[in-house]
Amino acid sequence: MKTLFINTCVREESRTRKLAEHYLAHMEGEIIEINPVKEGLYGLDWDMLKERDSALAKKEFDHPVLAYACQFAEADQIVIAAPYWDLSFPAALKNYIERVNCVGITFDYDEQGRPFGMCKAKKLVYITTAGGYIIDDAFGFGYIKALCENFYGIHDLSYYKAEGLDLPGTDIEGTLQTVMRQMDAAWQ
Numbered sequence: 001m002k003t004l005f006i007n008t009c010v011r012e013e014s015r016t017r018k019l020a021e022h023y024l025a026h027m028e029g030e031i032i033e034i035n036p037v038k039e040g041l042y043g044l045d046w047d048m049l050k051e052r053d054s055a056l057a058k059k060e061f062d063h064p065v066l067a068y069a070c071q072f073a074e075a076d077q078i079v080i081a082a083p084y085w086d087l088s089f090p091a092a093l094k095n096y097i098e099r100v101n102c103v104g105i106t107f108d109y110d111e112q113g114r115p116f117g118m119c120k121a122k123k124l125v126y127i128t129t130a131g132g133y134i135i136d137d138a139f140g141f142g143y144i145k146a147l148c149e150n151f152y153g154i155h156d157l158s159y160y161k162a163e164g165l166d167l168p169g170t171d172i173e174g175t176l177q178t179v180m181r182q183m184d185a186a187w188q
């Protein structure tokens with residue numbers, strides 16, 4: 001069992017990472033952690049797009065420009081930790097997604113032009129924390145869910161969120177503990 005842990009937490013004292021670590025402590029097998037923030041992943045530029053298209057056309061699946069996509073497609077399970085930023089998640093996660101979405105590796109199109117998934121993983125877990133109350137899931141978990149269901153073919157999705165952590169009077173530790181108990185319950 002190979003779990004890919006996509007850690008896009010930025011702050012040293014990240015509460016989102018703390019929740020993710022609690023979840024991952026339940027897991028057996030190999031955990032491969034990548035951190036698009038620390039790796040300084042930027043969005044696809046023109047040179048990289050050309051390089052990627054050329055590697056895909058020649059089926060050079062060991063080309064470095066396809067490395068994130070291949071790693072994602074080969075994982076047995078995916079865990080994403082992403083703080084709720086600007087109604088969404090840190091830009092590094094979007095930049096990472098641009099590397100992962102490769103036709104012929106993580107998804108492809110059938111003759112009717114409908115996308116179908118090519119990822120080994122059946123399950124994806126999305127973990128976030130928010131300063132206030134999440135106004136709309138559409139741009140955070142909802143976006144990842146749409147990618148999973150439309151492109152990757154991953155349909156077993158779990159979503160954990162701790163909200164209100166920056167609001168005055170919030171019992172931060174208590175709120176995190178509640179989510180950790182939800183995680184524990186899911187493992188029973």
Ligand SMILES: Cc1cc2nc3c(=O)[nH]c(=O)nc-3n(C[C@H](O)[C@H](O)[C@H](O)COP(=O)(O)O)c2cc1C
Pocket residue numbers: 009010011013014015016017083084085086087088129130131132133134165166
């Ligand atoms: C750049 C930035 C943008 C944020 N945007 C939002 C937001 O749109 N809504 C919200 O409720 N909290 C927002 N917050 C607060 C974070 O969601 C909150 O502090 C979260 O717990 C941070 O996660 P962390 O402890 O893992 O770093 C933002 C924080 C930062 C630093």
